[in-house]
Amino acid sequence: MLVAKDIFLQIKKITSNLIELGLCMDQNFPSMKKLNHSIEEVNMCSIESSYNSSIFLKNMSYGDMYYELCRRRMYNIKMIDGALIQMQYRFNGNSIESHRLAFFPSPNLDIFQNEPDIYYEDEIYSDILDVRIVTVPLRFDFDDSEDQNGNKVAIPVIHPISHLTIGQYKNCRIPVSSAITPYQFIEFIIRNFYNTAFELYSDKLVRDKNCFDVCICADETKIFNICSPVY
Template sequence: MIRARDIFTQIQKLTSKLIVSGLVIDQCSPTIRRLSNSQREEVNISDIQSESSSIFLKKIPYKTLYYELLERRFYNVKMIDGALIQMQYIFCNNKIERHRLSFFPNPDLYSFQDYPEVYLEDKLYSDIVDIRLVCVPLRFDYDASRNDDGEMIAKPIVHPISHLTIGQYKNCRIPVKSALTPYQFIEFIVRNFYNTDTVIYTDYLDTWNKYFEESIFDEEKNIINISIPVY
């Protein structure tokens, strides 16, 4: 069984490994706390304002959202290209209830404007200077919570328990087989956005052989969905 403390420790270790890899230029330590008057434990980002999460409810342009997150330092790590990564979990009675795992690319790539020679000469940035590049945020959400009547918030296909949202599209919810551990999420991001043909940055990450139980609805297995490997 994966508990909140396991997730907290894993995020700490992953952050250290990312720093060693040279991919991270800033980081905020994770925190773990028990929510008042409940059996819930939250793994979140240190030093965030209590109202920081409300920013996701605002109808604002992506560029504005990115810079608000940057200003508030509402991220676990800031990658070398300015992308922001967030990892937030809530457990209830030692069982995962929710998570939000987000990847916010830099919409302006200001580092390229400041240091174009670095981007042009370093293989890591070969895709960044490509005029075809499109800035698209990604978010893996998990929500197994229930409303006041005891009914699950999630609904088959319409609102999968675990799902991937691409961009800020409200109804983009691609079913995912289960909740993701921090390792699975970071490995996915590094493998798809930072590995190159000469440097395999995922090799810096220590494999974590723990995983969450399958949560996908049977109806969702008959449509395109995302499988999560068991290590």
């Protein structure tokens, strides 16, 4: 059973790992705080960071939101290409209640305008410089909480407990079989966006085999869904 302290330590280890691999240019190591006798949060250590930040509810362009996140340092990790990674968890006792795991690619590379040779010579930037590439944020959400009336927030198929959102589409919720650990999330990001033909960075991550219990409901298994790895 994974508890708040396990996730806190896993994020610390993952952050240090990415620094060692040279993939991280800036970071906020996680903080863990108790909100009351039963609720604990594992969040990014930032003065203005908030688990339920209103910035995600504002009607602003992706570029404006990205730069606001940078300005407030609302990220766990800023990757070498400027992409931002957020990992936020909330536990109720020993059970996970919710998480938000987000990947925000940089909308552009300002430095590229001044020092293009650095990027052309580094294969890790080849996709970013491809004119066919479209910047798309990704977010893995988990929510097993209750509203003020005691009803579950999650609704089978319509709003799965665990789901993937692509882009900022509020109704895009692809069912995921379980809550996602920091290691699973970072391994997914590195494998799909940072591995190159000559360097498999995902193979150099410090592996963590712990995972959360399956939570997908029967109706969600009958439609397209994502099965999180079981080690």
